[in-house]
Amino acid sequence: MGEAAQPFVDLRGVSLVYGQGDEQILAVESLDIQIAKGEFVAVVGPSGCGKSTLMKLVTGLLPPSAGAVFVGGDRVSKPIRGVGMAFQNSILMPWRTTLDNVMLPLEIVEPYKRELRRERAKYIARAEQLLASVGLGGFGARFPWQLSGGMQQRANLCRSIIHEPGLLMLDEPFGALDAFTREELWAIMQQLWLDKRFTAVLVTHDLREAVYLADTVYVMSKRPGRVILRKQVDLPRPRTLEMTFEPGFVEIVHELREMIVEVRLS
Amino acid sequence: MNASNRQMQILMPWLVTVAMFLVWEVACRLFNVPQFILPAPSKIIGAMSEYPVPIMQNALQTLFTTVIGFVLAIAAGLLLGLAVGASTLVYNGLYPLLIAFNSIPKVALVPVFVIWFGIGTVPAILTAFIISFFPILVNVATGLATIEPEMRDVLRSLGASKLEVLTKAGIPRSLPYLFASLKIAITLAFVGSVISETVAANDGIGHLMLTASSRFDVPLVFAGLVVVAAMGVALYAICAAFERRMTRWAFRGSELISGG
Numbered sequence: 001m002g003e004a005a006q007p008f009v010d011l012r013g014v015s016l017v018y019g020q021g022d023e024q025i026l027a028v029e030s031l032d033i034q035i036a037k038g039e040f041v042a043v044v045g046p047s048g049c050g051k052s053t054l055m056k057l058v059t060g061l062l063p064p065s066a067g068a069v070f071v072g073g074d075r076v077s078k079p080i081r082g083v084g085m086a087f088q089n090s091i092l093m094p095w096r097t098t099l100d101n102v103m104l105p106l107e108i109v110e111p112y113k114r115e116l117r118r119e120r121a122k123y124i125a126r127a128e129q130l131l132a133s134v135g136l137g138g139f140g141a142r143f144p145w146q147l148s149g150g151m152q153q154r155a156n157l158c159r160s161i162i163h164e165p166g167l168l169m170l171d172e173p174f175g176a177l178d179a180f181t182r183e184e185l186w187a188i189m190q191q192l193w194l195d196k197r198f199t200a201v202l203v204t205h206d207l208r209e210a211v212y213l214a215d216t217v218y219v220m221s222k223r224p225g226r227v228i229l230r231k232q233v234d235l236p237r238p239r240t241l242e243m244t245f246e247p248g249f250v251e252i253v254h255e256l257r258e259m260i261v262e263v264r265l266s
Numbered sequence: 267m268n269a270s271n272r273q274m275q276i277l278m279p280w281l282v283t284v285a286m287f288l289v290w291e292v293a294c295r296l297f298n299v300p301q302f303i304l305p306a307p308s309k310i311i312g313a314m315s316e317y318p319v320p321i322m323q324n325a326l327q328t329l330f331t332t333v334i335g336f337v338l339a340i341a342a343g344l345l346l347g348l349a350v351g352a353s354t355l356v357y358n359g360l361y362p363l364l365i366a367f368n369s370i371p372k373v374a375l376v377p378v379f380v381i382w383f384g385i386g387t388v389p390a391i392l393t394a395f396i397i398s399f400f401p402i403l404v405n406v407a408t409g410l411a412t413i414e415p416e417m418r419d420v421l422r423s424l425g426a427s428k429l430e431v432l433t434k435a436g437i438p439r440s441l442p443y444l445f446a447s448l449k450i451a452i453t454l455a456f457v458g459s460v461i462s463e464t465v466a467a468n469d470g471i472g473h474l475m476l477t478a479s480s481r482f483d484v485p486l487v488f489a490g491l492v493v494v495a496a497m498g499v500a501l502y503a504i505c506a507a508f509e510r511r512m513t514r515w516a517f518r519g520s521e522l523i524s525g526g
Contacts, residue, residue, distance in 0.1 A: 081425030084349045095515045108424045
């Protein structure tokens with residue numbers, strides 16, 4: 001079956017209701033999102049529009065109240081395994097060194113878990129190489145709390161992709177960083193994606209970030225969150241920071257921005 | 267911190283302790299406090315040197331019952347704490363009962379233990395155990411229950427089992443809480459065993475103090491108190507040293523690297 005016929009991630013009429021009785025809140029409503037294998041998708045929208053809820057729905061951490069989620073052709077009914085995840089807060093484990101933090105998925109996800117004992121040296125080399133590729137070469141032995149916020153977030157990205165997940169979920173991973181560090185990490189993220197071509201879903205409120213990284217940007221409305229715009233970004237890759245100031249790029253950002261301003265006012 | 271400052275930090279506890287005993291001694295002499303009300307430290311030391319062997323033997327007995335009770339409390343507190351912290355079902359089922367249990371004055375339990383096990387070592391161990399296990403349980407459960415939800419999400423979406431979430435995140439996360447509770451629990455354990463020895467035992471510091479007070483040998487009573495206090499401080503220090511070794515990461519240094 002071709003990929004066009006069967007998307008890797010498929011949300012069909014998905015709604016989610018939080019709470020019970022009179023205090024029910026409709027978080028997201030009839031979401032229809034199709035993501036092809038290897039596609040980089042960004043989801044933007046005003047705060048409280050259910051972006052993070054979307055992440056939990058896709059990964060099966062929350063069951064939908066209506067509709068269905070399919071990943072890789074299978075209906076999601078429990079947390080799917082082997083997904084990479086990175087949040088705004090890097091949540092590295094303070095009792096582990098940076099290297100051991102990055103190695104964590106290899107201790108849990110098969111087939112690595114099975115082979116960890118035998119292949120330990122190889123996996124350590126791989127983790128160190130990954131750390132080096134995000135500019136953290138030589139920092140593996142440090143504890144996370146000995147690193148700056150930007151460095152912690154890089155280590156967090158390494159942890160989310162070391163097991164080469166088919167699906168990477170990013171929940172505002174660059175949100176708490178300063179502008180320069182953020183842009184640097186965009187470039188690193190793009191490079192990692194170009195190398196490995198995993199399917200990625202990025203939740204963000206930064207429109208430049210969304211357009212820079214994504215193939216497709218979804219704009220969500222205020223609560224209850226619905227998809228109100230699906231925008232293809234056909235800019236060539238690898239994209240550069242200079243491109244973010246060129247007319248073609250700026251035009252897309254403006255279009256998205258106007259859409260969001262509109263839904264915020266409505 | 268410079269060298270002399272650091273020396274001061276180390277000396278300070280000794281200086282304050284010595285100063286307290288000095289004030290005590292001077293006050294006793296100055297106001298002519300009768301010995302059977304409050305003996306001066308010199309009298310207490312006198313009592314200690316008069317009965318070194320009985321004090322030593324009874325102190326060892328108390329230390330023994332306290333440590334055994336404490337070790338049992340760690341085992342039970344850890345086990346129950348993990349269960350309570352990991353499962354809301356266990357939490358809801360067990361917690362009211364545990365609170366009720368902890369509200370019982372422990373001294374009231376000693377006669378019950380005596381009926382069950384006779385006087386002596388076993389009631390002392392049990393009292394030390396029962397008084398010290400609750401703070402351990404509560405702290406371990408708290409450590410587990412306060413895992414960041416994002417951490418749990420990351421592990422679950424990697425495919426971690428409940429057991430893996432527990433061993434990879436829960437237990438390391440609750441270790442600092444455990445060690446903090448051990449410092450409280452060890453001092454409580456002493457309280458427990460001495461209470462039990464005072465009520466029903468033929469040896470131990472509590473029994474020594476009871477016999478001494480019935481003979482109005484108040485300096486010996488105070489000698490017993492001092493010995494218990496000293497053992498408490500010593501075991502506290504051991505727990506604290508252990509804590510620093512095991513959970514170095516929880517005492518984060520200020521060695522932050524700048525730059526992003």
